Amino acid sequence: EVHLVESGGGLVQPGGSLRLSCAASGFTFSNYWMHWVRQPPGKGLVWVSRVSPDGTDTNYADSVKGRITISRDNAGNSVNLQMNNLRAEDTAVYYCVRLNRVGKLSDYLYYYGMDVWGQGTTVTVSS
Amino acid sequence: EVVLTQSPGTLSLSPGERATLSCRASHSVTSNYLAWYQQKLGLPPRLLIYGASSRATGIPDRFSGSGSGTDFTLTITRLEPEDFAVYYCLRSDTSPMYTFGQGTRLEIK
Numbered sequence: 001e002v003h004l005v006e007s008g009g010g011l012v013q014p015g016g017s018l019r020l021s022c023a024a025s026g027f028t029f030s031n032y033w034m035h036w037v038r039q040p041p042g043k044g045l046v047w048v049s050r051v052s053p054d055g056t057d058t059n060y061a062d063s064v065k066g067r068i069t070i071s072r073d074n075a076g077n078s079v080n081l082q083m084n085n086l087r088a089e090d091t092a093v094y095y096c097v098r099l100n101r102v103g104k105l106s107d108y109l110y111y112y113g114m115d116v117w118g119q120g121t122t123v124t125v126s127s
Numbered sequence: 128e129v130v131l132t133q134s135p136g137t138l139s140l141s142p143g144e145r146a147t148l149s150c151r152a153s154h155s156v157t158s159n160y161l162a163w164y165q166q167k168l169g170l171p172p173r174l175l176i177y178g179a180s181s182r183a184t185g186i187p188d189r190f191s192g193s194g195s196g197t198d199f200t201l202t203i204t205r206l207e208p209e210d211f212a213v214y215y216c217l218r219s220d221t222s223p224m225y226t227f228g229q230g231t232r233l234e235i236k
Contacts, residue, residue: 035225045164045172045215047225059223095171102177102184105158111178112219113162117171 002026002116004096009121012086020081020121022096027116030054030074033099035114036081038092038123046092050099051079064090086125093120129154129221131228133214139236146203148231150216155196160220163192163201166230167212175214176201203233211235 008020022034036048049060049070058070069082079096096118103111130153140146150161159179164172174183176192179199189204203210216228 044213044230045166045217045227047227050223050225061224102174103181105178109158111160111181113174113177113183114164114172114217115174115183117173120171 002098004098004116004118006094006096006118006121009094009123011124011126013127014087014125016086016125017082017084018086018123020083020094020096020123022079022081022118024077024079024096024098027098029077033112034070034072034079035097035099036070036079037095037097037114037117038090039095039120040089040092048094049081083123086123088125091123091125093122095120129218129224129226131216131218131226133216133228133231135231136229137232137234139234140206141236142206142208144206146201146206146210146233148201148203148214148233150194150199150201150228152197152199152218156199156218157220159195160218161192161194161199162217162219163190164215164217165210165212166215167209172215206233208235 003025005023035050051070055072067085072079097114098116100115101110102113132151134149161179163176166172180192191202213230213232215230
């Protein structure tokens with residue numbers, strides 16, 4: 001069965017750091033783009049970052065650029081999120097997400113969907 | 128700025144009724160790269176619809192998506208008790224950036 005399990009969340013002071021990890025199982029991890037999506041308490045979903053299957057291509061939301069680094073270990077089937085200089089507005093549940101090819105648009109183009117989500121890990125930034 | 132606006136914010140209906148949820152984009156969505164997700168309380172989201180109108184694996188046919196350009200709709204015919212949740216739209220044509228709508232809460236009347 002396909003699983004994503006996040007860890008590493010906790011309480012941290014403003015300006016502090018945390019490293020989130022996501023352990024994947026049940027699929028060929030190295031074939032997929034992996035994303036992090038966060039959800040502040042009582043609010044909606046916000047895309048944070050993504051990493052390519054081989055780890056060489058990464059992208060970030062403007063709100064976290066320069067403070068957060070995504071990486072992956074394909075040998076260990078994990079994806080990580082190093083979070084530095086944390087702010088109160090980073091307080092959220094952080095979800096690890098798999099992006100999968102889910103449908104065909106044309107001979108060469110496909111639709112992709114976030115089809116597997118972890119249960120989330122909670123990050124609280126507060127003094 | 129790329130924005131998705133969902134309406135209504137909250138929709139109150141009874142089981143068996145039909146739900147119509149809207150997602151409007153500030154800029155036209157290319158090739159219908161628009162998806163819908165369902166999130167129940169305390170759980171992660173679940174992919175419902177991709178490509179604006181295609182159901183994801185295992186999604187019941189009472190869920191349907193439609194629309195193109197800037198206006199998209201998620202319709203749930205004959206609401207079941209388990210359908211009451213929060214629904215989000217997501218556009219991915221502006222990759223590498225992804226934009227979610229703010230969500231519509233579907234509650235039992």
